[in-house]
Amino acid sequence: MPTAASILKDVFGYDTFRPMQREVIDNVLAGHDSLAVMPTGGGKSLCYQVPALLLDGLTVVVSPLISLMKDQIEQLHAAGVPALTLNSTLTPQQYASNMDKVRRGKVKLLYLAPETLLTPRVMGLLDEVKVSLFTIDEAHCISEWGHDFRPEYRQLVDARQRFPDAVCLALTATATERVREDIQTTLGFSRSNEFLASFNRPNLYIEVARRSNAFNQVLNYLSRYPDQSGIIYCFSRRQVDDLAAKLKAHGLSVRPYHAGLDELARKRNQEAFIRDDVQIIVATIAFGMGINKPNVRFVIHYDLPKSIEEYYQEIGRAGRDGLPAGCLLLYNNADIQKQHYFIDEKEGQQRIVAEKHLEDMVDYAENGSVCRRKPLLNYFGEEYTASACNNCDHCRPANLVRPVPLNASHQVEPKQRQLPRAAAKTERTASHPDTTIPAQKFLSCVKRTGENFGMVYIVNVLTGVRNERIVANKHDDLSTFNIGSELTTPDWIKLARSLINNGYINEEGNFPFEKLTLTDKALTALKQRSPIQVGLSAHITPTPSSSRARVERAAAASDEAYNRALFAVLRQKRKDLADLEGVPPYVIFPDRTLVEMSTYYPQRLTSLKQISGVGKVKLERYGSAFLLTICDFCRSHNLKEISKPQ
Numbered sequence: 188m189p190t191a192a193s194i195l196k197d198v199f200g201y202d203t204f205r206p207m208q209r210e211v212i213d214n215v216l217a218g219h220d221s222l223a224v225m226p227t228g229g230g231k232s233l234c235y236q237v238p239a240l241l242l243d244g245l246t247v248v249v250s251p252l253i254s255l256m257k258d259q260i261e262q263l264h265a266a267g268v269p270a271l272t273l274n275s276t277l278t279p280q281q282y283a284s285n286m287d288k289v290r291r292g293k294v295k296l297l298y299l300a301p302e303t304l305l306t307p308r309v310m311g312l313l314d315e316v317k318v319s320l321f322t323i324d325e326a327h328c329i330s331e332w333g334h335d336f337r338p339e340y341r342q343l344v345d346a347r348q349r350f351p352d353a354v355c356l357a358l359t360a361t362a363t364e365r366v367r368e369d370i371q372t373t374l375g376f377s378r379s380n381e382f383l384a385s386f387n388r389p390n391l392y393i394e395v396a397r398r399s400n401a402f403n404q405v406l407n408y409l410s411r412y413p414d415q416s417g418i419i420y421c422f423s424r425r426q427v428d429d430l431a432a433k434l435k436a437h438g439l440s441v442r443p444y445h446a447g448l449d450e451l452a453r454k455r456n457q458e459a460f461i462r463d464d465v466q467i468i469v470a471t472i473a474f475g476m477g478i479n480k481p482n483v484r485f486v487i488h489y490d491l492p493k494s495i496e497e498y499y500q501e502i503g504r505a506g507r508d509g510l511p512a513g514c515l516l517l518y519n520n521a522d523i524q525k526q527h528y529f530i531d532e533k534e535g536q537q538r539i540v541a542e543k544h545l546e547d548m549v550d551y552a553e554n555g556s557v558c559r560r561k562p563l564l565n566y567f568g569e570e571y572t573a574s575a576c577n578n579c580d581h582c583r584p585a586n587l588v589r590p591v592p593l594n595a596s597h598q599v600e601p602k603q604r605q606l607p608r609a610a611a612k613t614e615r616t617a618s619h620p621d622t623t624i625p626a627q628k629f630l631s632c633v634k635r636t637g638e639n640f641g642m643v644y645i646v647n648v649l650t651g652v653r654n655e656r657i658v659a660n661k662h663d664d665l666s667t668f669n670i671g672s673e674l675t676t677p678d679w680i681k682l683a684r685s686l687i688n689n690g691y692i693n694e695e696g697n698f699p700f701e702k703l704t705l706t707d708k709a710l711t712a713l714k715q716r717s718p719i720q721v722g723l724s725a726h727i728t729p730t731p732s733s734s735r736a737r738v739e740r741a742a743a744a745s746d747e748a749y750n751r752a753l754f755a756v757l758r759q760k761r762k763d764l765a766d767l768e769g770v771p772p773y774v775i776f777p778d779r780t781l782v783e784m785s786t787y788y789p790q791r792l793t794s795l796k797q798i799s800g801v802g803k804v805k806l807e808r809y810g811s812a813f814l815l816t817i818c819d820f821c822r823s824h825n826l827k828e829i830s831k832p833q
């Protein structure tokens with residue numbers, strides 16, 4: 188008999204439940220209507236997806252946004268779970284065929300927008316089948332006190348009455364007492380069936396700063412996250428357009444997103460972001476509700492948000508995968524004035540609510556020196572008792588977190604890589620083919636692209652990959668574009684690693700990619716055309732040794748203990764597979780899975796199965812492709828499998 192734990196491992200590939208997941212799942216399986224309140228990234232989806240696979244009937248999931256449904260369904264399909272949607276974007280044939288599958292019991296999860304659910308056609312269909320679980324996602328939409336009230340959500344109460352035998356689960360990331368109460372009263376839930384997870388997101392580094400020289404502040408911040416995904420929230424459409432244009436002029440991979448763009452442009456920009464073709468989205472608050480991208484590494488607020496709830500919801504979009512991520516709030520007095528101006532336009536209750544929200548937000552931003560997590564969590568009725576979180580600007584200055592100033596290549600002393608002595612020696616004595624020409628190509632490509640890009644990007648330019656970023660940066664026009672056919676992609680990466688280890692290149696930035704800059708040694712070698720002998724058996728970021736502390740650190744998938752060169756190769760593999768299937772890369776595997784693969788080097792199916800995120804269907808579907816890549820890499824780097832601590 189499958190159990191919640193076996194479903195978690197076999198289907199989703201995860202070893203342990205996140206806080207509160209287990210409790211919610213058990214309560215639902217026991218037949219109690221429940222409200223689960225968890226922060227964004229807390230793992231709400233599994234709270235209904237696991238029961239859906241254990242209950243014999245259909246699970247209906249009401250969700251307000253088509254894009255979110257589509258994303259969930261793609262992820263479920265990748266894990267081999269039969270899930271479908273009925274919505275207005277389907278052709279009549281698709282619609283009918285999906286209805287038929289539901290009728291024939293071929294579907295475990297059916298995703299519906301509330302207005303679709305309420306149509307007589309769908310209601311009629313649901314009368315014909317057994318509905319076991321009725322899930323209301325984004326349940327705060329039911330409350331006028333929430334930030335996203337939707338009148339059609341109110342009608343879900345009647346809809347729910349139509350399935351008296353189904354258990355009902357409401358989910359939200361909005362934790363204010365008032366909204367929670369509202370949801371429960373409206374749906375008639377009892378208080379004892381409320382599950383409130385902690386709203387602390389320990390992996391987020393939280394910063395607040397007065398906005399002075401806004402653009403430079405943003406550039407400065409972005410230099411900490413080269414090549415990584417992030418969102419910048421602005422107040423107005425004009426700000427979005429201006430900032431996006433300026434960032435683009437700086438060579439950054441960026442797209443705007445706001446309600447003034449036509450639907451097609453919005454969709455295209457969002458899709459490019461989700462698929463890792465574009466790194467940064469500058470947006471009004473209209474962006475983010477509909478996306479589930481787990482590897483967003485930073486969120487910047489370029490302006491003061493209207494409420495703590497909104498702020499928290501938005502920063503919550505960073506680091507859903509649990510890996511380190513950063514949040515920066517920039518504000519000044521003009522923002523406050525501006526918001527007052529808009530509040531003055533409102534009337535009655537709405538105005539009172541808006542004033543209170545703004546007041547709380549300003550208090551939070553201006554708070555002198557206590558840990559940011561204290562007032563933030565306090566707002567959601569939670570007491571943060573630790574004296575310091577060690578992950579906010581009040582507990583640990585940002586410059587101690589990631590010491591990478593703007594234009595790092597000009598301002599920072601070359602970072603000396605600490606190579607194990609023995610490794611460095613082998614490197615020098617082993618016999619290698621002459622690497623002068625490819626090394627020259629690589630170094631000049633780093634130079635010609637402005638010393639602003641990571642390893643994979645440079646390799647893509649050299650090997651003639653015409654992806655969206657490269658085209659946008661016009662790097663397909665460079666003389667170094669597509670001149671690297673003598674080496675394979677993994678070999679280029681090995682070469683790059685060797686160049687780093689031999690002091691030709693500095694790596695700056697942090698997880699998951701560095702930005703490469705040239706050292707004086709490289710500049711001299713290029714100028715004098717001197718031989719560059721570095722070997723292709725690169726030495727990489729120190730791999731976990733057998734020492735216990737090391738392995739434990741690796742188990743936490745810290746951003747230090749994994750092999751970055753392998754990660755880069757696996758990331759490319761994932762992107763290739765994702766493009767082939769037309770899905771976002773994270774649908775194939777989340778970053779954490781690749782980090783674990785780059786930590787333990789699994790080289791057999793049985794060990795691959797131990798890696799987080801590798802369920803049965805994904806193992807079958809993608810296992811051999813990833814194993815092949817890992818084995819290849821490990822063979823050429825002489826790396827052995829490390830058993831993952833259970």
Ligand code: ADP
Pocket residue numbers: 201202203204205208225226227228229230231232233479481507508777
């Ligand atoms: P939410 O809806 O609460 O914002 P999601 O359900 O989208 O969060 O989950 C966020 C991410 O965390 C997803 O990528 C999901 O696969 C992952 N996740 C959820 N539960 C677990 C778990 N128990 N172990 C590992 N990863 C998990």
Ligand code: ZN
Pocket residue numbers: 557558559560575576577578579580581582583
């Ligand atoms: Zn703190």
